Amino acid sequence: MRTLFRLSVLTLSAALLAACGGESGGDAQEVILYTARHYDSDELINRRFEEETGIAVRSISADSDLLIERIRADGARSPADVVMTVDAGRLYRAEQAGLFQPVQSDILDSRIPASLRHPDGLWFGFSRRARVFVYAKDRVQPGELGGYETLADPALRGRVCVRSSGVIYNISLLAALIDRWGPDRAQDWADGVVANFARIPSGADMDQILAVRAGECDVALVNHYYFARLIASDPTITDTVAIHWPEAGGGVHVNISGAGVAAGAPHPEAAVRYLEFLASDEAQRMVAETNGEYPVEADVEYDNPIIAEFGTFEADPLNVSVLGENQAEAQRMFDRAGWP
Numbered sequence: 001m002r003t004l005f006r007l008s009v010l011t012l013s014a015a016l017l018a019a020c021g022g023e024s025g026g027d028a029q030e031v032i033l034y035t036a037r038h039y040d041s042d043e044l045i046n047r048r049f050e051e052e053t054g055i056a057v058r059s060i061s062a063d064s065d066l067l068i069e070r071i072r073a074d075g076a077r078s079p080a081d082v083v084m085t086v087d088a089g090r091l092y093r094a095e096q097a098g099l100f101q102p103v104q105s106d107i108l109d110s111r112i113p114a115s116l117r118h119p120d121g122l123w124f125g126f127s128r129r130a131r132v133f134v135y136a137k138d139r140v141q142p143g144e145l146g147g148y149e150t151l152a153d154p155a156l157r158g159r160v161c162v163r164s165s166g167v168i169y170n171i172s173l174l175a176a177l178i179d180r181w182g183p184d185r186a187q188d189w190a191d192g193v194v195a196n197f198a199r200i201p202s203g204a205d206m207d208q209i210l211a212v213r214a215g216e217c218d219v220a221l222v223n224h225y226y227f228a229r230l231i232a233s234d235p236t237i238t239d240t241v242a243i244h245w246p247e248a249g250g251g252v253h254v255n256i257s258g259a260g261v262a263a264g265a266p267h268p269e270a271a272v273r274y275l276e277f278l279a280s281d282e283a284q285r286m287v288a289e290t291n292g293e294y295p296v297e298a299d300v301e302y303d304n305p306i307i308a309e310f311g312t313f314e315a316d317p318l319n320v321s322v323l324g325e326n327q328a329e330a331q332r333m334f335d336r337a338g339w340p
């Protein structure tokens with residue numbers, strides 16, 4: 001309601017400016033955000049941004065691949081200022097579709113580690129998500145789990161739950177393993193995981209955790225914040241299920257949510273301010289406290305007891321651009337392995 005009111009006032013002032021011979025359109029105080037995220041934390045961030053800058057945020061949400069296709073199809077007519085999505089693999093798809101323009105911002109460059117943003121400023125990471133194991137405490141001994149290679153270990157035959165290979169989270173993980181291990185070992189891993197399936201992949205990350213609790217499998221591969229969400233809704237799940245931090249290449253596989261300024265953004269300056277706000281301590285804290293993701297800045301302080309309980313971990317320092325570059329190869333490997 002507040003956004004609508006602001007917009008009507010802004011439309012009015014733009015019309016007045018035009019009538020006075022001032023420039024219209026380009027200087028209207030608004031940002032049109034196309035987002036594939038649908039979290040409460042994002043709503044909070046948008047409202048705070050509006051309060052602090054007077055720039056209204058109009059948010060249009062859709063499923064990631066649809067969103068990318070829609071902006072691409074609209075071409076120069078697209079009203080998008082900022083394009084936001086989850087997973088570096090999807091940011092890569094958007095980049096390949098020509099959706100972004102390069103941004104030069106000292107604030108963004110200093111706040112966001114180089115490994116979590118595009119080298120030419122086409123997109124920037126604003127939250128980190130770790131792909132981890134969850135396991136049944138009564139059926140898995142702590143010493144049984146190591147790095148990602150464990151999922152392919154014959155000791156776990158018939159005991160592993162994973163999602164389908166089409167999901168971008170799995171494609172990005174294998175893309176990282178290709179970089180870390182080389183293609184032969186990465187293919188062996190995919191083959192080995194398929195041999196260990198407890199069931200045909202089905203459902204989302206949350207469903208894999210519930211399957212561990214239900215005894216359908218002993219170990220599952222999921223993004224950390226889904227486990228945090230389950231704990232928030234039912235703390236008793238930690239009686240039976242625990243988190244494990246697997247490693248590859250010197251750390252846990254970490255992906256990002258990210259955004260960039262749209263190629264034909266009608267409000268490019270407001271769009272950059274919006275990105276800079278996303279990188280601020282305040283917005284980073286909201287993402288961590290409300291959505292359970294990790295800030296991109298390691299030293300942002302926040303209060304999230306469930307995440308604190310997970311403990312600390314070392315993140316793979318791999319540049320997330322690699323996840324997009326190895327995407328097609330990863331998909332072919334999954335297909336060869338027969339991972340549905």
Ligand SMILES: [Fe+2]
Binds near residue numbers: 086223
């Ligand atoms: Fe997710």
